[in-house]
Structures are given as C-alpha cells and as structure tokens.
Amino acid sequence: MIRFVARHSIAVAVALMFTAPFVFVLLTAFMTSDQALTSRLWPDSWHPENFVEIFTALPMFDYLVNTVVYAGLATLFMLLSSVPAAYALAKLRWRGSNAVFVVVICMMMLPPQVVTVPLYLMWANAGLTGTLWPLILPMLAGDAFGIFLLRQFLLTIPDEYLDAARIDGCGEWRVLARVVLPMARPGIAATAIFQFFYAWNDFYGPLLYTSEEQSNWTLSLALSQFKHLHHVEWNLVMAATVVVMAPVIVVFFLAQKAFVRGVTLTGVKG
Amino acid sequence: MVSTLDVPAPPRVRPPRRRDPRRWRYRLTVLSFLAPALVGIAVFLVYPLLAAVYFSFTRFDLLTTPVWVGLRNYVYLFSQDSAAWTSAANTLWLVVFLVPARMLMALLTAMLLTHVRRGAGLFRTIFYLPALAPPVAATIAFVFLFNPATGPVNGFLGLLGIDGPLWFDSPGWAKPSLVLLGVWAVGDLMVIFLAALLDVPKPLYEAASIDGANAWQRFRFVTLPALSPVLLFAAVTGVIQTLQYFTQAAVAASVASGTATTGGGVSSTFGYPEESTLTYPLHLYRTGFRYYDMGYANALAVVLFVVAFAVTLVLLRRFRTFAGGR
DSSP, X not given: OHHHHXXXXXXXXXXXXXXXXXXXXXXXXXXXXXXXXXXXXXXXXXXXXXXXXXXXXXXXXXXXXHHHHHXXXXXXXXXXXXXXXXXXXXXXXXXXXXXXXXXXXXXXXXXGGGGHXXXXXXXXXXXXXXXXXXXXGGGGGOOHHHHHHHHHHHHTSOHHHHHHHHHTTOOHHHIXXXXXXXXXXXXXXXXXXXXXXXXXXXXXXXXXHHTTOGGGOOHHHHXXXXXHHSTTOHXXXXXXXXXXXXXXXXXXXXXXHHHHHHHHHHXXXX | OOOOOOOOOOXXXXXXXXXXXXXXXXXXXXXXHHHHHHHHHIIIIIHHHHHXXXXXXXXXXXXXXXXXXXXXXXXXXXXXXXXXXXXXXXXHHHHHHHHHHHHHHHHHHHHHHHHOOTTHHHHHHHHHGGGGSOHHHHHHHHHHHTOTTTOHHHHHHHHTTOOOOXXXXXXXXXXXXXXXXXXXXXXXXXXXXXXXXXXXOHHHHHHHHHTTOOHHHHIIIIIHHHHHHHHHHHHHHHHHHHHTXXXXXXXXXXXXXXXXXXXXXXXXXXXXXXXXXXXXXXXXHHHHHTSOOHHHHHHHHHHHHHHHHHHHHHHHHTHHHHHTOO
C-alpha cells in the first residue's frame, strides 16, 4: 500500500513537471503584455482577443495555409512514392534488396546539413528557392524514414495472405492494392501522421529556402521570428505558440493508438 | 494472425531461374515499385554527396563559379577556423550530456510507468505529450519559462531562497538549459523503452525474486541485458540526432538575445550568448548562407558526413537486430 502511494505520488509529480510548461504558456497567452512581464502566474484579467490579434497584426493565416499545403502535399507525395518501395523491400525477393535497405538507412541517418549546399544550388538553378517546393517535390522520390517505417509495418503482415492472392492470379501491384493496403492501413496512417508532423514542425527546411521570402513562411519559421516582428510582447508570442502547438496535440489525441504504435516501431523490431 | 484455412502451404514466390523470360518480367516489376526511390537516392543522396566533396576543394559564393583551391579549405578548417573548433566542442558537449540525460530520463519514466497501476494510460499520454510540441514552440516556451527576470522558474527558485542562474542568457548555463528542454521532450524515447520493458518475460523477474535478487539486482541482471539492443539503438540514433542539432539552438539564441537586427535574419544571433550555443551545423549554415562561403561550407559538411557515417556504421553492424531481419 505504501508502495502504491509512493509510486503514484512520484508519477503525479512527474506528470506535473511535464505539463507545467504547457499550463504557463496557455495562461500567459491570455494575459496583458504588461502582466506577462511580471511573475504573477494567474491572469488578472482574461484576454482571448490576443488570439485574434496575432491573426490580424500578422499574416498568420497565410502562414497557416503555407504550412498546411507543405505538410499535406509532402505527406501525400511521400505515401505515393514510399509505399511501393517499402513493399518491394518487405515483400518481394530480389538480389540487392538488403543493399538498397542499407542505403535507405544511411539516407535516414544522414544529417541534412551535409547535402544542404549542393541541393540549395540545384534548386536555385531551377528557380525554386524562395518557395516551399524544394521541400515538397523530393517527396515524390521517396522518403527514407517513410520507407523504413512502412517496411517495418509491412513485415508484420503474414506472407500467406499475399501468396493466396498470387495463386488467384494477382500481379504484385494488385496484391499491394487489394491485400496489403487494406491490412496496412494503421501503419500507413501512422507514417502519414509522422510525415505531417515532421513538415508541420520543420524549421530547418523553411528557414533555408524561404527565409528571404516572407510570404512563403510556415508557422514554425514565423513563430521563430515573431518576437522580432512584434517586439517583446510575450503574451502574443505565447498565444502564437499555442496556435502552433494545438493542432499537433489535437491530431495526436484523435489518432493516439496508431501513433504510439508507430513510435514503438521506430525503435526496434515490432 | 495465422490463417486457419486448412490448405496446403502455397509455394513462396521465388524469382524465376536465370534465362527464364519471366525473370526479366519479375525484375521489371520490382523496378516499377522501386523506381521513385532509386531516383531519390540518386538525386538527393548520391549526387549531393559527390557534389559536396567536389565543392569542398573549391572556393565560390552564390554568384561566382567554383574555383579549385585544393586542400586549402581543409587546412583552414583544421588550423585556423576557431569557430569550427568552438562549434565542434559545443556539439561534443551536447553528445556527452544531452544523449545520456535523455536516455536516463526515458528509462526512469518508462520504468515508472510499468509500476503504475492506476491511470497508466493517462500518465503515459502526459509523459509523452512534450515530445509532440513543435521544437520551435517548445524552445520559445522554455526561453520564456527560464527568463531570468520574469520567468516562473526563477520565481519559484526565489521562493525557495535560491538565486536562479541566467539560463539561456548565460554562456555557462545555455547548454544545460537546452539539455533540460531535451529531457522534457523525451516522450518518443520513453515509448520505445516502455515497449521494450513490457517485452521482458515476466517469469524472468519471478525466478530472480525466488533466487533472492533485490530490486537493484533484478534491474542489473534482468532488465538491463534485455534492454541492451534498444539502449544501443537509442544511443546511436541519439548521437546522430545531436550531430544535426540545429533548431533548438538557433531559436533559443534568437529569442533569448531578443535584439536581433532586422535584415541579418536568424543567423545573426547564432551562438548567443558568446558562441556557447553555436553547434557545428549552425556554424556550417552560417558559413554557407550568411557569409556565402559555399566552398568552405562544403568542407565543413564533408567532415560532418565522415563523423555521422562512422556512427551510422555502428548501427549497421547491428543491422539485423534492429531492422527485424528476414
């Protein structure tokens, strides 16, 4: 009994530590800018209009649209190109599949900064720097992390189902479409959510390609510049922070199960 | 998930034999699945790697064509560029402290979760949530919370009679502050450890208890060995992630400094305060996109590649363990 209480009080204490930053951010978002600079934690008066102000004083809505377009297209393109590649790596036998998988892992592990300059020059030659296309278009050519994660999911589907379809005369593309896709739906959903969050949170990519072109900024990039655009009004900075965090957390609660399973699979085998 | 239908085991599809025309059709099928990824590997991995190596022996900015300078960039990197050494030391510092701190916290919280009976799901969600916070948003929140003058953290420490440090504004405390941020957002690692902990067979613990093992011995001789592949995986990926540590350091510096000049962009505050948060990737970025010294930036990139690749090799040697083999 003492153990039970001790363990649960520790858990509650840790939970408070993990949630406290969210609570402070949320409370500050409702304060006046003067109070945000004091050490009083509870808003003296509530100012939900802060959330309106960040959308009117700045083109936050445009940044939101840019972010949704970037994250949405990147996710769609990633799935179109990576699901077949993952299928070939998980369910087809061919010489060199291990070698290709090793290359995929290396690509996943490669620090993006290593190839930044050559890729930037490539996109500059194509006239696409200043836009988000250099971050979206490569997703049509497969994403290493997406391929890796999808492959891990597909490995958990028993071959017997595929073989049954093959005996019925299905070609590999039909096996993928008719048998594997329906069974892999949770895995595909988890991978899609990962990709969407990655793009939503991405700072390095938008900074690299769009920092000179403010109309193409994403929310994360705009948020990093918010203090400079808006002086030191912490209450508004925190309101903007809430706006950037909220959708991610809402999506997480809607798709928690698939998501946690996905995180687990990024670790070791399923 | 085994099919219960009582049919003879279907033959596995095998690549048809050599010279068989079906072999070529099969190859074409495989290729049709892989074509986009192979293009991606060629255009976004092989080409830029080769280009980076070539450019690292040249000198140019965005507007000029590369001029061959031989090893001069590398000589400069290793003998004269003090910022390269500062940034490498900062990155190494983070590898040494951030990675173990995150692993320790992930292990502790995961073990706590395995012992919680009531509300385990709720606690797991709460512990996990910070990992979801977009890094830019989380960093800004932390700079605000740890604001030396007005932030609640120092306010709380003041109540305890402790004079809180300057956190993100102090060259000595800026990196430890970033470690706290990383430890807070430890949920992704925690979920991986938790899954591994739940995979440890229960009878092992019971047998150990019967043999008179105390809690520490059960941890040391049952839990740790069972977890070692996951721990290795976490350590290696942690090191690789830390080698690319960029966003949190850039944003913390930008927000904490507060007085960025317009026009300089984010990179004008990199390293604040006093280059203490200038990580190696930030130095690389600044070299290329603030000073437009593209040739030298590629020399920095090649060195980063060599280090990251060496670490990746450790992972590849355990390829079977973590890839689930076939």
